[in-house]
Amino acid sequence: MDRQRCAWHGLILDDTGQCSRCRGEATRQNARTIYALAGAITLAAAAALVGWKLVATHAPVAARQLREAPTAPLHGPAPAGPTEGPAADDDQARLAAPREVSVVIYTADYCGWCRKTKAWLDQRGIAYTERRVDVDRAAQREMKSKFRGGGIPAIDIEGELRQGFDPAWLERTIRARASVRAGPG
Secondary structure (H helix, E strand, O other): OOOOOOOOOEEEEOOOOHHHHEEEEHHHHHHHHHHHHHHHHHHHHHHHHHHHHHHHHHHHHHHHHHHHOOOOOOOOHHHOOOOOOOHHHHHHHHHHHHHHHHEEEEEOOOOOHHHHHHHHHHHHHOOOEEOOOOOOHHHHHHHHHHHHOOOOOOOEEOEEEEOOOOHHHHHHHHHHHHHHHHHOO
């Protein structure tokens, strides 16, 4: 009885219609597919876990920062009082003082919290100097000399340092520095 042979390898075919070499190649191909699929699933699970950890870590901080954000404007309406003379000049100086506080903010273009911090300062009319650490090596060195970590935004308000967007701290620090500038009221 003449057995059939594999057209590729010239080997005798078994009951399944494959030679031993074709059967081995099919098994190896299936194994490669299974390994690739397992790797993709593992990678997706790791990415989901890391993403979940980021959300779980940062969501409470963001919620706290939103709760602590001041609702009243930093400067408020002008106080009722004299509109001319030395007393009026003192009132104007006290209102202008927060705008004259020296604020340096270290940012990067890709940083959402940096944009929030700048928007918060802009909304209140606070002038600031922006130092872009993503494009300026001198700004990177300057930031590293002042701050321990590399987190942004990094804010320097006349020597008071803080990393991250913290509206309550910004409000307190700017008010404190402004009151020092304005002198006794």
